[in-house]
Amino acid sequence: MINLENISFDHCIKCTICTGYCPVARVTHLYPGPKQSGPDLERLRIKNPELVDASLKYCNNCKRCEIACASDVKIADIIGRAKWKYSKKRFSLRNILLTRTDLIGRVATFFSPLVNFITRVAAVKFFLDIFLNIPSKRRFPKYAYKTFRGWFQRNKNSQMKFDRSIVYFHGCYVNYNDHDLGKAVVKVLNALNIGVIITREKCCGVPLIANSYLKKAKKQANHNIQILGKAVESSEMKIVSSSSSCAYALKYEYTNLLELDNTRIAGHIVYISEIIYQEFEKGNIPNMKPMKLTAAYHAPCHLERMGGVIYTIGILEKIPGLELKLLHSECCGMSGTYGFKNECYQISQDIGSELFSKIDAIKPDLVITDCETCKWQIEENTGYETIHPVTLLSRAIEKVKRH
Numbered sequence: 440m441i442n443l444e445n446i447s448f449d450h451c452i453k454c455t456i457c458t459g460y461c462p463v464a465r466v467t468h469l470y471p472g473p474k475q476s477g478p479d480l481e482r483l484r485i486k487n488p489e490l491v492d493a494s495l496k497y498c499n500n501c502k503r504c505e506i507a508c509a510s511d512v513k514i515a516d517i518i519g520r521a522k523w524k525y526s527k528k529r530f531s532l533r534n535i536l537l538t539r540t541d542l543i544g545r546v547a548t549f550f551s552p553l554v555n556f557i558t559r560v561a562a563v564k565f566f567l568d569i570f571l572n573i574p575s576k577r578r579f580p581k582y583a584y585k586t587f588r589g590w591f592q593r594n595k596n597s598q599m600k601f602d603r604s605i606v607y608f609h610g611c612y613v614n615y616n617d618h619d620l621g622k623a624v625v626k627v628l629n630a631l632n633i634g635v636i637i638t639r640e641k642c643c644g645v646p647l648i649a650n651s652y653l654k655k656a657k658k659q660a661n662h663n664i665q666i667l668g669k670a671v672e673s674s675e676m677k678i679v680s681s682s683s684s685c686a687y688a689l690k691y692e693y694t695n696l697l698e699l700d701n702t703r704i705a706g707h708i709v710y711i712s713e714i715i716y717q718e719f720e721k722g723n724i725p726n727m728k729p730m731k732l733t734a735a736y737h738a739p740c741h742l743e744r745m746g747g748v749i750y751t752i753g754i755l756e757k758i759p760g761l762e763l764k765l766l767h768s769e770c771c772g773m774s775g776t777y778g779f780k781n782e783c784y785q786i787s788q789d790i791g792s793e794l795f796s797k798i799d800a801i802k803p804d805l806v807i808t809d810c811e812t813c814k815w816q817i818e819e820n821t822g823y824e825t826i827h828p829v830t831l832l833s834r835a836i837e838k839v840k841r842h
């Protein structure tokens with residue numbers, strides 16, 4: 440019997456607009472594009488799973504096709520589920536290393552000086568390229584020493600004095616790589632008179648989802664739904680994330696792709712710039728010193744999919760002295776773990792090349808983006824310092840003097 444789990448493919452009117460918006464189909468003939476890989480082939484796959492196409496691996500789950508589709512076909516979700524359901528599962532040490540972020544992060548942060556040194560040695564990169572198919576040209580993000588959670592635990596008493604609180608889903612990147620971003624989030628929320636709570640969260644599951652480890656992703660998602668659900672139980676407390684991809688996964692991927700019931704948390708999850716924007720709109724604006732800078736802003740795909748870009752632009756526009764240049768860019772090409780695979784590396788670079796040229800043409804003092812993997816791609820290819828909007832806001836905010 441045919442199992443019609445997701446019939447959104449049947450809403451496709453074959454306009455092909457999604458294919459025009461697909462950054463991968465635009466740069467390579469290896470991928471036929473969202474219309475063919477999504478709704479067109481899904482019709483055939485449900486009748487005969489043997490018809491699964493090896494080109495599905497080139498979809499980077501950017502969701503740009505879904506933004507373009509007027510018929511609300513869940514194209515990327517159809518492709519993501521098809522990759523998991525029909526593709527042959529092969530053991531891949533590379534994919535294990537790229538997706539077990541909590542395990543790798545815990546070990547790497549303990550030995551971070553050594554790990555950061557080793558991952559930059561040419562011979563090690565060569566080995567990773569040959570044996571694990573991780574491109575030697577790619578630069579690994581640096582690990583911090585110990586975790587953000589550890590820092591927060593030592594400082595959590597300072598969060599008790601606020602009347603309002605927010606749960607902060609810090610994500611793996613803040614926990615293992617960029618403590619300064621987590622500290623900036625705490626500083627900015629405190630400047631808005633909001634205290635911060637963190638829970639014993641696990642990785643949101645984005646790398647697992649992108650690499651078709653949906654069973655493991657479901658396990659982690661269930662853990663997060665329970666632990667975050669408990670934290671906001673019978674309250675209207677929000678859960679914020681400073682990673683646009685984590686926020687998207689918690690709010691949408693858990694139901695649309697992993698088919699889990701996330702109603703306990705979905706209404707609470709907000710990307711950080713929306714919360715800050717709402718406070719600014721109410722007149723709750725901390726004192727900010729002028730930032731005499733030209734900043735180029737790149738909007739990540741998953742934030743565009745959530746409709747959250749206007750909030751980030753809205754808060755950046757409130758920073759005095761900042762000259763903000765919107766890049767009108769599309770996908771940066773990195774797409775999480777996608778750019779760390781030899782078979783996708785050149786596609787990733789070709790997708791990003793237009794963005795890199797736009798940044799070079801502006802010659803900004805720095806680049807701003809909401810997504811950590813966009814940051815890695817931009818810094819590696821342009822050399823410009825690339826920071827999170829909340830990091831810039833925290834640099835502008837003077838020590839909790841208020842209007």
Ligand code: SF4
Nearest residue numbers: 451452454455457508
């Ligand atoms: S944009 Fe939507 S309706 Fe048009 S071809 Fe793509 S999936 Fe079908």
Ligand code: SF4
Nearest residue numbers: 461498499501502504
């Ligand atoms: S998710 Fe992105 S890469 Fe995949 S089909 Fe859609 S637009 Fe193309």
